[in-house]
Amino acid sequence: MARSATSPVSQQGAATDVLDAARLRWCDAFVRVRAETERRAAHLSAEDQIVQSMADASPTKWHRAHVTWFFETFLLGPHLAGYTTFDERFPFLFNSYYVAAGPRHARPQRGLITRPNADDVTAYRAHVDAAVTRLIESITQADAPRVFEILEIGLHHEQQHQELLITDILHAFAQNPTDPVYDAGWQPPKPAAGPRGFVAVPPGIMAIGHEGGGFCFDNERPFHDELIANMRIARHLVSNAEWLAFIEAGGYRTPSLWLSDGWTAVQNESWQAPGYWRQKDGAWHVLTLGGVNPVDPAAPVLHISYYEAEAFARFAGKHLPSEAEWEVAARTGLLADAFGTAWQWTRSAYLPYPGYRAAEGALGEYNGKFMVSQMVLRGSSLATPEGHERVSYRNFFYPSARWQFSGLRLAEFV
Numbered sequence: 001m002a003r004s005a006t007s008p009v010s011q012q013g014a015a016t017d018v019l020d021a022a023r024l025r026w027c028d029a030f031v032r033v034r035a036e037t038e039r040r041a042a043h044l045s046a047e048d049q050i051v052q053s054m055a056d057a058s059p060t061k062w063h064r065a066h067v068t069w070f071f072e073t074f075l076l077g078p079h080l081a082g083y084t085t086f087d088e089r090f091p092f093l094f095n096s097y098y099v100a101a102g103p104r105h106a107r108p109q110r111g112l113i114t115r116p117n118a119d120d121v122t123a124y125r126a127h128v129d130a131a132v133t134r135l136i137e138s139i140t141q142a143d144a145p146r147v148f149e150i151l152e153i154g155l156h157h158e159q160q161h162q163e164l165l166i167t168d169i170l171h172a173f174a175q176n177p178t179d180p181v182y183d184a185g186w187q188p189p190k191p192a193a194g195p196r197g198f199v200a201v202p203p204g205i206m207a208i209g210h211e212g213g214g215f216c217f218d219n220e221r222p223f224h225d226e227l228i229a230n231m232r233i234a235r236h237l238v239s240n241a242e243w244l245a246f247i248e249a250g251g252y253r254t255p256s257l258w259l260s261d262g263w264t265a266v267q268n269e270s271w272q273a274p275g276y277w278r279q280k281d282g283a284w285h286v287l288t289l290g291g292v293n294p295v296d297p298a299a300p301v302l303h304i305s306y307y308e309a310e311a312f313a314r315f316a317g318k319h320l321p322s323e324a325e326w327e328v329a330a331r332t333g334l335l336a337d338a339f340g341t342a343w344q345w346t347r348s349a350y351l352p353y354p355g356y357r358a359a360e361g362a363l364g365e366y367n368g369k370f371m372v373s374q375m376v377l378r379g380s381s382l383a384t385p386e387g388h389e390r391v392s393y394r395n396f397f398y399p400s401a402r403w404q405f406s407g408l409r410l411a412e413f414v
Ligand SMILES: [Fe+2]
Pocket: 066, 096, 157, 161
């Protein structure tokens, strides 16, 4: 008897086709993301991969292993029958901050771990890559939604570490008097053209956050309303030329421009310019991924802390936008260089959106427990991997941090 299009057998066949297509898609995504990490690390020697230049930064080798541990711990252990841990000593070394996942090595001492060496980490990655591929290929219809959900988090997690790998090694290279070059062929992003100046953001009750399908981190939810005042936002990022004017006007020597904690940081850290700027032959230069270059006046300023962004806004007689103002402006298409050059400091503290609750279990530690004492940055940077940015994405750092590719755009109230 011929099968009708709606018979249970054909429905089962269609479901298998859907699962097979999902398997292919996730295998492809997994291979691409894992390869990008290795592509970024390939510019670095085994010696480069060990160094940890400050407590906030991690060695390249640690990043490569930690993202692998994440898949091993949250995906393979619970979901791949018969999976054997690559090395029983690794979870202690490569757990970052997941208290529920067990004890861990002290973060400031990651740079002291010479063994496992870089080759051992390469073998660890290969072991986990093969196991994840096996899991994807053998997953049942019933287990697929949860497995693909954790896999997706793991991929976005690895992309976050791809950015940190770059910012951390640049910080390490900045401590080296020989000015190492990460990638001799590196070129800065071209700043957006078009008229500068301020544009009005639609005022009123406006919704922000992640809505509907597609991936987001839990901190982007719930989608909710915010009140936007009558205000205008700068189309462009603040440039190095504008920052030079701040320096020349004595910005770093004028306590009245600074928050109290900011002024303390200026004095303790002897800040006189953005991170990685140095005077050479009477002119400002900056260490980039392509080596030391003269500061380009037209390029957006990078490597500034929240304290510096806030002081600059005060100096300019302006403000920083809130994250809601930034998001509404970005959704309206008002912003040049919203993505791909500099994370942009906002004046918003990193807090839960109304009604936010972190998930139960270890993965609930991903974002929620950091929602105090940090400030939100929006957009994405030149180090953000392709496809990782979102209009609702919330990055966050302590206000003194400036080793990220962080800049600012201004706002004014009318
Ligand atoms: Fe991590």
